[in-house]
Amino acid sequence: MNELDCERVLMAKMAELDGEKPEIFGERVNLHIEQCGDCRREIEQMQYLDHVLQGQERRLPNVDLWPAVEKHIGPRTASQIGWGPFALIAVLLVAYKLFEMLPERDPGMAFKIVPLVVLTALFIMISENPFKIDPELILEK
Amino acid sequence: MDDLTVIRKCQNGEGDAFRDLVERYGRQAAGHAAALLFNREDALDAVQEAFIDAFRAINKFDKSRPFYPWFYVLLRNRCYRMRAKDRPTESVEDMEIMAPKTGLSSEESFGLETALLSLSREHREIITLKYLDGLSYDELAEYLQIPRGTVMSRLFHARRQMQATLKGSLDK
Numbered sequence: 195m196n197e198l199d200c201e202r203v204l205m206a207k208m209a210e211l212d213g214e215k216p217e218i219f220g221e222r223v224n225l226h227i228e229q230c231g232d233c234r235r236e237i238e239q240m241q242y243l244d245h246v247l248q249g250q251e252r253r254l255p256n257v258d259l260w261p262a263v264e265k266h267i268g269p270r271t272a273s274q275i276g277w278g279p280f281a282l283i284a285v286l287l288v289a290y291k292l293f294e295m296l297p298e299r300d301p302g303m304a305f306k307i308v309p310l311v312v313l314t315a316l317f318i319m320i321s322e323n324p325f326k327i328d329p330e331l332i333l334e335k
Numbered sequence: 336m337d338d339l340t341v342i343r344k345c346q347n348g349e350g351d352a353f354r355d356l357v358e359r360y361g362r363q364a365a366g367h368a369a370a371l372l373f374n375r376e377d378a379l380d381a382v383q384e385a386f387i388d389a390f391r392a393i394n395k396f397d398k399s400r401p402f403y404p405w406f407y408v409l410l411r412n413r414c415y416r417m418r419a420k421d422r423p424t425e426s427v428e429d430m431e432i433m434a435p436k437t438g439l440s441s442e443e444s445f446g447l448e449t450a451l452l453s454l455s456r457e458h459r460e461i462i463t464l465k466y467l468d469g470l471s472y473d474e475l476a477e478y479l480q481i482p483r484g485t486v487m488s489r490l491f492h493a494r495r496q497m498q499a500t501l502k503g504s505l506d507k
Binding site for chain 1: 350353354357361362363365366370378379382383387391431433435436439443462463465467484488490491
């Protein structure tokens, strides 16, 4: 009697029947199956299931997704612009913070407005508001 | 135009070229999403969003690999996120995943679809990819991003569960 458990045997047998390389050798599997009525019964049932399922194909719905997808993939997207503009913003913000830390500074309003202007310009440039919740994801009927 | 040419064009900023991929794989993707979600609206929603994700990430695509397995991972992620919406699955009468190639009575087909719907999402996914798309274990591992051993084990348990649901007809 071999020491393999039924689950491992069944997995190996199904792999073999699927035309795949099983993880345990066929001889040991076959020996177990010869001696185990439960495994034989289960293999028969799985082969029947295999047979029934192999007679099926996937039902493919008729859909035209392009119009809906096209709306969302403009010629210039954030990913195409890359990280450069964002790095520029980070540098500007760090520079602003460093300047703020200098003693006896007199930055005026300009330094408070500049980061906001840069951010606004960037959003306009990429034509994409990252905070916007897009309500246009409507399904094509 | 083959996938690679289309992808190169997309990477060069020709967004219209992406249309080829959407038209080539849209139906297949909708079929996959439907099997995962069992809800037509959610499925189309997921496919649409996955294509948008794919376009945005097209620069990261490894051109030495086929497009669809890569896209399938994005689609799958979208489908799993759909769960948060918690929309109910549709009934088997309204939502058929399989079409019989050989003569199967309508009762048998209905039984099979019902058994498929009764499976967990992961089990349903592996059963449909294996049988309806004919994927090998290695391909399943790639599509599902799991080791080959897990493919064997998941497929085994999925078959066992489906077999238990179909037991009545199998015993005949």
